[in-house]
Amino acid sequence: MSDNPPLLPAPVIALLDVALVGELTVIDQAGRPITYPLIPLSDGNLVYLTSSVLFSRKLRHIKANPKVCLSLTDPVAVPVKPFHRATIQGDARVVEDDVHEGWEQLLPLWRAKEPAIDFFLKKRFGIPLFFERSVIEITPHRVLWWEDGRTSGPARVYELAGVS
Amino acid sequence: MAVLEVADALTRARSYPHAVLAYVGPDGYPVNIAVDFTESVDAAEVEIGPLGHDLRPAEGQEVELTFSHIRPQPGVGYDERRYVNLWGRATPRGEGLRVEVRRASGWDEADTPFFEYAERSVPAGRGYLDELGARPRLSRLWTVFLATRLPFLTATLVPVGLGGVIAARDGAFHALWFVLALVAAVAVHLGLNMANDLFDDANGADAANVTPTPFSGGSRVLQYGLVSRRTMVTGCVALYALSMGMGVYLAVERGWGLLAIGAVGIVLSLVYSAPPLRLVHRGLGEPVTALGFGPVMAVGTYFASAGRWSWQPVLASLPVALLIALVLYVNQIPDRAGDAAAGKRTLIVRLSPAQVQAGYATGVGAAFVCILVEVVAGVTPAWTLLALATLPLAWRVWRGLRAHYGEPYALMPTMQSNILLHLLTGLLFVIGYVIAVVS
Numbered sequence: 001m002s003d004n005p006p007l008l009p010a011p012v013i014a015l016l017d018v019a020l021v022g023e024l025t026v027i028d029q030a031g032r033p034i035t036y037p038l039i040p041l042s043d044g045n046l047v048y049l050t051s052s053v054l055f056s057r058k059l060r061h062i063k064a065n066p067k068v069c070l071s072l073t074d075p076v077a078v079p080v081k082p083f084h085r086a087t088i089q090g091d092a093r094v095v096e097d098d099v100h101e102g103w104e105q106l107l108p109l110w111r112a113k114e115p116a117i118d119f120f121l122k123k124r125f126g127i128p129l130f131f132e133r134s135v136i137e138i139t140p141h142r143v144l145w146w147e148d149g150r151t152s153g154p155a156r157v158y159e160l161a162g163v164s
Numbered sequence: 165m166a167v168l169e170v171a172d173a174l175t176r177a178r179s180y181p182h183a184v185l186a187y188v189g190p191d192g193y194p195v196n197i198a199v200d201f202t203e204s205v206d207a208a209e210v211e212i213g214p215l216g217h218d219l220r221p222a223e224g225q226e227v228e229l230t231f232s233h234i235r236p237q238p239g240v241g242y243d244e245r246r247y248v249n250l251w252g253r254a255t256p257r258g259e260g261l262r263v264e265v266r267r268a269s270g271w272d273e274a275d276t277p278f279f280e281y282a283e284r285s286v287p288a289g290r291g292y293l294d295e296l297g298a299r300p301r302l303s304r305l306w307t308v309f310l311a312t313r314l315p316f317l318t319a320t321l322v323p324v325g326l327g328g329v330i331a332a333r334d335g336a337f338h339a340l341w342f343v344l345a346l347v348a349a350v351a352v353h354l355g356l357n358m359a360n361d362l363f364d365d366a367n368g369a370d371a372a373n374v375t376p377t378p379f380s381g382g383s384r385v386l387q388y389g390l391v392s393r394r395t396m397v398t399g400c401v402a403l404y405a406l407s408m409g410m411g412v413y414l415a416v417e418r419g420w421g422l423l424a425i426g427a428v429g430i431v432l433s434l435v436y437s438a439p440p441l442r443l444v445h446r447g448l449g450e451p452v453t454a455l456g457f458g459p460v461m462a463v464g465t466y467f468a469s470a471g472r473w474s475w476q477p478v479l480a481s482l483p484v485a486l487l488i489a490l491v492l493y494v495n496q497i498p499d500r501a502g503d504a505a506a507g508k509r510t511l512i513v514r515l516s517p518a519q520v521q522a523g524y525a526t527g528v529g530a531a532f533v534c535i536l537v538e539v540v541a542g543v544t545p546a547w548t549l550l551a552l553a554t555l556p557l558a559w560r561v562w563r564g565l566r567a568h569y570g571e572p573y574a575l576m577p578t579m580q581s582n583i584l585l586h587l588l589t590g591l592l593f594v595i596g597y598v599i600a601v602v603s
Contacts, residue, residue, distance in 0.1 A: 020236055023186075025195075025228070026194065032228070033194045037230070037234075053289040054288065056292035067192055069186075071184055071198065074198075077242075085198055087197055089194070089195070096296060099293070099298055100298070115240060115241060116241045127279070129282070129289045132293060132300050141193075144197070149198075151198045151199065151216070152216060152259075155216065
């Protein structure tokens with residue numbers, strides 16, 4: 001995880017911090033969008049998601065085309081008041097040097113949103129392939145922000161400088 | 165995610181408060197934004213909008229609509245996961261777009277529980293790991309624990325314990341021979357478990373089973389790639405060799421009759437799932453299990469300890485033989501679709517749910533009547549009536565079978581109770597003998 005000062009706008013970080021689910025859109029090999037609901041995690045600079053090798057199709061798509069976007073749209077899954085919406089576009093990288101344990105560095109962030117993960121991790125022997133996981137690391141380039149959550153209106157656009 | 169019929173997907177979409185429109189923007193990055201929508205199942209269309217003018221796909225461009233739902237569970241995470249994806253071409257309509265839906269996919273954990281969804285994805289996951297040159301890992305301890313299905317050893321401990329206490333009652337208990345008999349029985353049981361996994365992997369029954377539980381569907385170590393077939397074969401052969409070696413030693417030391425009992429046990433353990441007989445495929449798994457984990461183990465242990473044959477352990481082990489057969493019987497219920505697909509026609513595959521439930525009631529009733537009759541007939545000591553204390557547990561299993569027959573994961577507590585029923589009944593039976601010996 002990056003130690004740089006936060007790159008993402010503070011309100012977006014606040015959304016990411018509480019979002020239980022975001023919608024990750026990747027581009028398939030035919031050039032079409034395909035969206036996966038996933039738990040978004042962030043350190044303020046990069047956005048992280050993890051994917052079990054069981055559900056690896058998205059990983060193949062990202063390796064073929066790293067351009068992705070992640071939206072935070074659902075008032076139920078993103079419990080903030082007042083409600084805002086955001087879409088984050090960026091380039092993704094699949095990190096899978098160690099699918100067995102590498103993803104566990106994100107466990108504190110994951111645990112904060114889904115405490116039950118510890119229960120399942122203790123029973124790892126029962127679903128071992130679920131815990132062989134790749135990390136999807138998104139470097140954000142642009143954020144579309146709807147202060148009032150109404151996406152029919154104009155979005156505030158944040159163009160972000162690259163993250164080292 | 166599974167492919168859905170468009171009409172089905174649109175009907176499902178109705179229940180969501182908003183959609184997420186996704187398309188590939190002119191700069192090559194995907195864009196996704198929340199939108200209001202109205203669907204028409206008959207026209208296979210979705211109207212979305214209003215949309216800002218700067219966030220619109222090109223006319224005729226293929227877009228995707230995603231509908232996603234979870235229910236937050238504070239302190240836990242969330243549940244009720246479901247989503248629907250629709251794809252189609254978008255054309256402008258007023259302030260929004262009309263999407264002609266051509267294809268759809270989705271997942272709803274109410275239809276396909278997460279564990280089943282994950283199990284169905286195992287071949288894809290293993291393929292991906294192969295591409296990475298990686299293998300799933302577990303500690304050696306857990307791998308051995310899983311591959312041998314160690315917790316099922318209770319099936320061995322009960323009849324071996326019974327053979328030992330009956331020998332003690334006859335004044336013929338010898339700790340060393342008892343322990344050696346126990347080790348031989350444990351080895352053959354663990355070897356049998358591994359052999360069963362190897363044969364069920366070879367005939368496709370375990371691969372076809374997408375609803376395994378901790379009590380059913382095999383150890384899965386081969387399906388998950390945790391252990392190679394070669395290692396399983398080696399482990400299995402080693403355990404059988406250990407058992408046979410100890411059996412021969414015990415026969416030399418305690419009497420050649422023991423060799424015949426051991427041979428019966430080994431043959432039963434192999435013909436259970438090995439071709440050409442594959443008795444479990446013919447609906448004969450239960451009698452084979454009853455015989456092997458009842459009279460054969462009890463009388464074998466008795467013989468090893470006492471150095472002679474007796475009918476007492478044969479008769480006394482009948483109740484636990486019935487109960488262990490019922491453990492197999494109930495544990496096969498979640499496997500029935502996979503077993504049927506692989507041509508493994510177990511009793512559960514052959515019978516209707518009502519017949520299976522009636523069969524359970526008959527079997528468990530027979531086990532408890534047997535306990536009672538054997539005491540009345542003077543075969544077993546009166547203290548073994550203690551074992552009747554587990555009757556409420558049998559009732560719980562019966563109710564669980566009726567309530568959750570078609571729900572593999574909801575049936576898990578019932579399977580657990582049934583295993584406990586065999587263990588506790590057997591232990592109380594053994595304790596009854598111990599009290600009779602010491603009093």
